[in-house]
Structures are given as structure tokens and as C-alpha cells.
Amino acid sequence: MRLSISKIKQQPAATLRYQLTDEQLDPAAYGYSEFRFAAPLVFDGQATNRGGGLFEVTGSYQTSLQLICSRCLNTFTLPLSGEIKALYGSSPEEETEGELAVHSFSGDNIDLDELLLSEINFALPMQPLCKEDCRGLCPECGTDLNHGACSCAKEQIDPRWEKLAYFKFNGDE
Numbered sequence: 001m002r003l004s005i006s007k008i009k010q011q012p013a014a015t016l017r018y019q020l021t022d023e024q025l026d027p028a029a030y031g032y033s034e035f036r037f038a039a040p041l042v043f044d045g046q047a048t049n050r051g052g053g054l055f056e057v058t059g060s061y062q063t064s065l066q067l068i069c070s071r072c073l074n075t076f077t078l079p080l081s082g083e084i085k086a087l088y089g090s091s092p093e094e095e096t097e098g099e100l101a102v103h104s105f106s107g108d109n110i111d112l113d114e115l116l117l118s119e120i121n122f123a124l125p126m127q128p129l130c131k132e133d134c135r136g137l138c139p140e141c142g143t144d145l146n147h148g149a150c151s152c153a154k155e156q157i158d159p160r161w162e163k164l165a166y167f168k169f170n171g172d173e
């Protein structure tokens with residue numbers, strides 16, 4: 001999504017507000033393969049002319065992602081929202097301003113796609129889970145254990161328990 005800054009480009013300290021929705025953004029086109037959008041990406045924020053060709057963009061984003069559960073491999077959706085704060089400059093000499101990196105832009109539009117995708121990618125859980133207590137797949141037969149037990153568990157008797165069962169049986173006599 002693009003912020004058109006033509007109205008504030010020549011006015012230091014001026015601010016424009018934006019409420020934008022993007023339904024087309026494709027993370028894979030930017031090299032992000034671990035998530036897809038399950039809902040439009042919504043941005044609510046503002047751009048301020050900081051003078052000297054620098055523009056500060058702040059705001060919040062909101063969307064819903066389609067992820068793959070790391071245990072059962074099913075897809076699930078995860079609502080996600082966050083804040084962004086970034087500086088954009090049209091002169092490539094300045095790379096940082098204080099703590100913030102200066103992203104480059106040219107013309108009258110600031111393209112937020114790369115920034116938003118990298119923020120979202122950073123916010124992803126390391127091991128996405130469809131639910132906290134997802135039981136995953138049986139390592140033997142691949143059955144999704146969330147949908148019920150498979151027969152592997154009954155057939156395999158742990159050798160440690162086999163002896164215990166024997167002793168208990170004798171003790172009952």
C-alpha cells in the first residue's frame with residue numbers, strides 16, 4: 001500500500017492521516033513463504049514531514065494470517081495487529097536518524113509493503129500452533145491425533161511397563 005505525500009511534501013511539520021486497506025498484497029512475491037493473508041491488511045496511521053526530505057510514518061496495522069501448525073501441519077488463521085514507526089527519506093546519504101533506520105523512497109508515494117511484511121514476519125510465533133494443546137501427528141502412522149487416537153498406541157507396549165504389569169499381576173494373587 002502507498003501513502004501519497006504530495007500534499008505535505010513542501011510543508012515541513014505538516015501531517016496527513018491515512019486509513020488504507022490492501023487486499024492484494026502477496027507475501028510470497030517478497031520472499032515470505034511462511035504466511036498468507038486470510039483477511040485484508042488494514043493500516044491506520046499518519047505521515048509527518050520532518051523537514052530535510054525526511055518523513056516519519058507511524059500507525060498500526062491489523063490483519064489475519066493463514067499459518068501452518070508446526071505440530072499437526074493443518075492451516076489455521078491467526079489474527080495479528082501491531083504498531084509501526086519508520087522514517088523515509090528521498091536522499092540516500094542519510095541511513096539513520098537517531099535509533100531509526102531511514103528507508104528510501106522516491107516521488108510522491110511512500111510504499112509500506114516491505115516494511116509491513118517484515119514487521120509481520122518478525123511478529124510470527126517461532127512455532128505456530130493451531131491451538132495451545134495441539135496433539136500433533138502420530139510419528140508412526142501420521143494420524144492427526146486431534147481427531148482421535150490411532151491404533152499404534154495400543155499395539156506398542158513400552159518395555160518398561162511390561163515388567164511392571166507382570167509384577168502387579170503376581171502381587172494380586
Ligand SMILES: [Zn+2]
Nearest residue numbers: 069072130134
Ligand atoms: Zn495443530
Ligand SMILES: [Zn+2]
Nearest residue numbers: 138141150152
Ligand atoms: Zn499411529
